[in-house]
Amino acid sequence: MSATDSLVSVPMRSRPIFGWALHDGFVVARRNLIQTVRVPELLFFSLVQPVIFVLLFAFVFGGAIPIPGADPTAEPDTSVYRQYLMPGIFGQTVAFAAAASTVGLAEDMHRGLIDRFRSLPMASGAVLFGRTFADAARQILVLTVLSITGFLVGWRINDGVISAIGAFALLLLFAYTVAWIGAWIGLYMPNPETANTAGLVWLFPLTFLSNAFVPITAMPDWLQPIAQWNPISSLVLAARDLFGNPTGIIGDAWPQQNPILYTLISCAVLIAIFAPLAIRRYRRTTAR
Amino acid sequence: MANVIEARDLVKTYGEVTALDGLDLDVPEGTVVGLLGPNGAGKTTTVRILTTLLKPDSGTATVAGFDVLRQPDRVRSVIGLTGQYAAVDEYLTGRENLRMFGDLYHLTPEYVRTRTTELLERFDLADAADRSLRTYSGGMRRRLDLAASLIAKPSILFLDEPTTGLDPRSRLGLWEVITDLVAEGTTVLLTTQYLEEADQLAEEIVVIDHGRVIAQGTSDTLKDAVGGNRIEVVVVDPAQVSTAVQALTAVANGEVIADAEERRVSAPVSGGSTALVEAVRGLDAAGVGIADIVLRRPTLDDVFLTLTGHVAEEDAA
Ligand SMILES: Nc1ncnc2c1ncn2[C@@H]1O[C@H](COP(=O)(O)OP(=O)(O)OP(=O)(O)O)[C@@H](O)[C@H]1O
Ligand SMILES: [Mg+2]
Numbered sequence: 239m240s241a242t243d244s245l246v247s248v249p250m251r252s253r254p255i256f257g258w259a260l261h262d263g264f265v266v267a268r269r270n271l272i273q274t275v276r277v278p279e280l281l282f283f284s285l286v287q288p289v290i291f292v293l294l295f296a297f298v299f300g301g302a303i304p305i306p307g308a309d310p311t312a313e314p315d316t317s318v319y320r321q322y323l324m325p326g327i328f329g330q331t332v333a334f335a336a337a338a339s340t341v342g343l344a345e346d347m348h349r350g351l352i353d354r355f356r357s358l359p360m361a362s363g364a365v366l367f368g369r370t371f372a373d374a375a376r377q378i379l380v381l382t383v384l385s386i387t388g389f390l391v392g393w394r395i396n397d398g399v400i401s402a403i404g405a406f407a408l409l410l411l412f413a414y415t416v417a418w419i420g421a422w423i424g425l426y427m428p429n430p431e432t433a434n435t436a437g438l439v440w441l442f443p444l445t446f447l448s449n450a451f452v453p454i455t456a457m458p459d460w461l462q463p464i465a466q467w468n469p470i471s472s473l474v475l476a477a478r479d480l481f482g483n484p485t486g487i488i489g490d491a492w493p494q495q496n497p498i499l500y501t502l503i504s505c506a507v508l509i510a511i512f513a514p515l516a517i518r519r520y521r522r523t524t525a526r
Numbered sequence: 527m528a529n530v531i532e533a534r535d536l537v538k539t540y541g542e543v544t545a546l547d548g549l550d551l552d553v554p555e556g557t558v559v560g561l562l563g564p565n566g567a568g569k570t571t572t573v574r575i576l577t578t579l580l581k582p583d584s585g586t587a588t589v590a591g592f593d594v595l596r597q598p599d600r601v602r603s604v605i606g607l608t609g610q611y612a613a614v615d616e617y618l619t620g621r622e623n624l625r626m627f628g629d630l631y632h633l634t635p636e637y638v639r640t641r642t643t644e645l646l647e648r649f650d651l652a653d654a655a656d657r658s659l660r661t662y663s664g665g666m667r668r669r670l671d672l673a674a675s676l677i678a679k680p681s682i683l684f685l686d687e688p689t690t691g692l693d694p695r696s697r698l699g700l701w702e703v704i705t706d707l708v709a710e711g712t713t714v715l716l717t718t719q720y721l722e723e724a725d726q727l728a729e730e731i732v733v734i735d736h737g738r739v740i741a742q743g744t745s746d747t748l749k750d751a752v753g754g755n756r757i758e759v760v761v762v763d764p765a766q767v768s769t770a771v772q773a774l775t776a777v778a779n780g781e782v783i784a785d786a787e788e789r790r791v792s793a794p795v796s797g798g799s800t801a802l803v804e805a806v807r808g809l810d811a812a813g814v815g816i817a818d819i820v821l822r823r824p825t826l827d828d829v830f831l832t833l834t835g836h837v838a839e840e841d842a843a
Pocket of ligand 2: 610
């Protein structure tokens with residue numbers, strides 16, 4: 239039948255060595271990154287929030303939150319809190335990358351783009367790989383701007399470049415992980431407006447029930463285990479370690495004792511759960 | 527001629543709503559079939575099932591000989607889809623959009639480049655090619671949307687209400703493009719709410735309502751099915767509408783329809799001009815003042831009203 243011949247008449251690429259899924263994912267990621275450049279307002283506002291956090295915490299709360307473990311006899315020193323604070327803000331910021339994936343996918347669905355992608359002979363996870371990759375990659379820029387802001391208020395990298403790169407890599411891995419959770423949520427959203435809210439609500443308790451801003455020892459007893467096992471706490475603690483910033487008192491819980499390992503395990507487990515869930519949902523979803 | 531699209535007994539329900547209720551469809555190779563139906567008839571649902579986006583509750587469908595449920599990837603590699611709403615990226619330029627879709631079809635970069643330029647010219651978008659879509663009008667977006675579904679020269683094209691929301695000029699332009707594609711051998715399944723559009727483009731028209739096929743055929747056979755010609759009269763005095771109905775019933779071979787508000791009476795007749803002469807005599811004898819009287823062949827509007835009106839009665843029963 240000529241119907242089946244017709245694609246033969248257009249020149250097709252040969253299969254890349256790394257496979258179609260990666261190729262297609264890259265095409266979609268490129269598209270999502272072009273969006274970032276075309277809508278600088280969006281990027282601007284995603285930068286403003288963490289920068290405001292840095293300034294607020296550094297100048298308003300700075301002296302009021304004592305860091306246990308810092309020399310108690312010394313004069314209260316706001317720069318200690320700022321050292322302590324920055325990795326917390328890094329952790330919170332990368333966690334919020336998830337919201338971008340939620341909103342982005344809800345918009346694609348709403349515009350019918352997901353339908354079109356699904357009608358193409360492309361790898362079925364590619365739209366999600368591309369989206370999560372682009373949303374994590376955007377965090378490189380966000381982390382850069384944040385680091386500069388932090389540097390201006392007195393934050394320092396005290397433990398060498400290699401471990402600092404390790405800290406940033408861990409933060410980006412975490413951004414990529416939560417982007418999958420955000421993507422999964424996004425595919426259930428009836429419209430972009432709902433996605434704007436639903437994409438954020440779960441992130442506030444998640445980030446505040448951690449050691450990002452307040453030492454876990456300052457929390458009520460019943461909250462402490464939750465905060466200790468929260469992957470954001472281990473991410474932030476690992477980052478403090480790797481940057482050579484003050485860590486406060488480290489709890490006995492295993493994640494607190496092995497923050498890097500626990501963060502890596504958490505990321506692996508979360509991706510192993512949410513990537514298949516999101517891809518399965520993607521295969522079934524249609525606009526409206 | 528072989529059928530390139532075949533659907534048998536498709537059923538799809540959404541909770542209480544039955545979107546498709548045993549739909550059958552055949553589209554022979556190289557033809558345009560128009561799927562005609564009012565809002566909620568099940569047009570989009572049909573297109574989504576045939577383009578592998580949606581699984582039916584029951585029934586089977588093949589596209590180019592491939593089963594939509596078991597070989598979705600094969601189906602996707604031979605079809606192009608233009609959905610009901612323009613599905614293109616707002617932030618990319620026209621050229622970037624086409625390039626992205628071409629890349630996702632796994633075409634060679636050189637081919638994507640030449641094909642993109644070719645399509646942008648064909649759809650009158652060459653000047654706007656490197657502008658972000660946020661500066662495009664609805665018609666431009668729709669044309670780009672159609673261009674995107676043509677990037678890999680699909681042999682089977684699905685167009686879901688391609689001209690809804692376009693101004694008359696853009697609509698004519700799009701019709702021309704579709705006619706050209708068919709001349710090149712593309713098979714097209716087109717959904718529309720516009721009878722005129724189905725009449726213009728489609729050789730075969732399938733009328734659906736409530737998820738079922740209620741009539742099928744060329745536009746001529748459908749018109750014949752409704753009855754032959756109709757006489758339409760506009761009376762001068764609204765009070766005389768019922769008198770006119772009586773007078774015309776004598777000439778008519780079916781139910782005479784009256785619209786009191788518009789002072790319009792419409793009667794199906796078997797003969798041509800003789801029936802018209804008889805009607806004028808009858809109205810004159812009854813003393814009805816005639817503002818306007820015409821003899822016309824049935825349009826698809828008549829077909830549609832007759833058919834869906836009938837179905838609505840059945841539903842109520
Ligand atoms: N996702 C959905 N959830 C619930 N009901 C749905 C869904 N999609 C379609 N329907 C219902 O199924 C029926 C058929 O819908 P469909 O979209 O196929 O109609 P259509 O002929 O394309 O109409 P339109 O001309 O408005 O585009 C409608 O009653 C619609 O409300
Ligand atoms: Mg529709």
